[in-house]
Amino acid sequence: MRLATWNVNSVTARLPRLVDWLAATKPDIVCLQETKTATFPAASVEELGYQVAAHGDGRWNGVAVLSRVGLDEVTAGFPDEPGFPGAETRALGVTCAGVRMWSVYVPNGRTVDSDHYGYKLAWLAGLRTALEHELATHPKLVVCGDFNVAPADSDVWDPAAFVGATHVTGPERAALAALRDLGLVDVVPRPLKGSNPFTYWDYRAGMFHQDMGMRIDLFYATASVAGEVTDAYIDREARKGKAPSDHAPIVVDIG
DNA sequence: ATGCCTTATTTCATAAGA
Numbered sequence: 001m002r003l004a005t006w007n008v009n010s011v012t013a014r015l016p017r018l019v020d021w022l023a024a025t026k027p028d029i030v031c032l033q034e035t036k037t038a039t040f041p042a043a044s045v046e047e048l049g050y051q052v053a054a055h056g057d058g059r060w061n062g063v064a065v066l067s068r069v070g071l072d073e074v075t076a077g078f079p080d081e082p083g084f085p086g087a088e089t090r091a092l093g094v095t096c097a098g099v100r101m102w103s104v105y106v107p108n109g110r111t112v113d114s115d116h117y118g119y120k121l122a123w124l125a126g127l128r129t130a131l132e133h134e135l136a137t138h139p140k141l142v143v144c145g146d147f148n149v150a151p152a153d154s155d156v157w158d159p160a161a162f163v164g165a166t167h168v169t170g171p172e173r174a175a176l177a178a179l180r181d182l183g184l185v186d187v188v189p190r191p192l193k194g195s196n197p198f199t200y201w202d203y204r205a206g207m208f209h210q211d212m213g214m215r216i217d218l219f220y221a222t223a224s225v226a227g228e229v230t231d232a233y234i235d236r237e238a239r240k241g242k243a244p245s246d247h248a249p250i251v252v253d254i255g
Numbered sequence: 256a257t258g259c260c261t262t263a264t265t266t267c268a269t270a271a272g273a
Contacts, residue, residue: 009262012262021272037263055262058263058264060262060272108271108272110273148272165273167273197257202256202259203258203260204261211264245261246261246272
């Protein structure tokens with residue numbers, strides 16, 4: 001079974017590329033983030049045999065899951081989900097082929113001294129609580145997507161450039177560690193080029209071509225799933241060419 | 256990198272992204 005996660009930076013703008021990528025890559029389950037629409041273009045992916053669950057409300061955020069191996073127990077958001085000020089469309093849980101899948105788009109945090117940073121930490125803490133409850137009834141679980149946190153200094157192109165910035169702070173990294181403490185394993189994908197498993201490169205100034213990126217998209221899975229992984233890679237081809245997302249998909253094959 | 260690109264929208268300007 002092939003699983004994937006991809007921050008598409010607008011499913012509307014990315015639809016032609018998404019459809020081509022689905023046809024070429026043939027994933028069974030795909031978690032999407034930053035769909036940026038209240039009206040997911042379901043028909044275009046249903047033609048390829050996918051069922052769709054989407055949670056979006058317009059201009060910002062938005063998550064979805066596509067599956068061609070069943071799609072049940074759809075949960076938009078989670079209990080007591082923190083908001084800014086109201087809950088946003090950042091989490092979607094579904095069950096596919098016996099695996100509980102969560103597609104998440106963690107708040108950016110903006111700057112360390114902003115209210116949005118506190119919101120980010122509160123949201124991650126809330127996610128942890130929700131997943132702790134989920135794990136009681138779903139022993140095979142994956143939570144993947146854009147976490148907006150680089151787990152280690154090696155996960156950014158230049159740690160010196162991030163001093164004082166969000167995405168690399170101790171509290172953000174502690175929030176990820178708290179998720180792993182639930183029994184979730186960080187499935188690190190292999191880069192197809194270069195030495196770092198970056199998943200995001202800024203659009204500007206040739207960042208992608210200089211491999212000045214970040215690993216902020218993550219695939220966390222229970223040991224029962226992670227132990228079955230036969231391959232995991234970052235599809236940098238999807239970051240190339242005309243009108244790409246600024247994130248590349250992570251593809252994970254389960255034996 | 257100091258949003259130098261890109262997105263959608265309350266559009267020809269703005270807010271947000273990381």
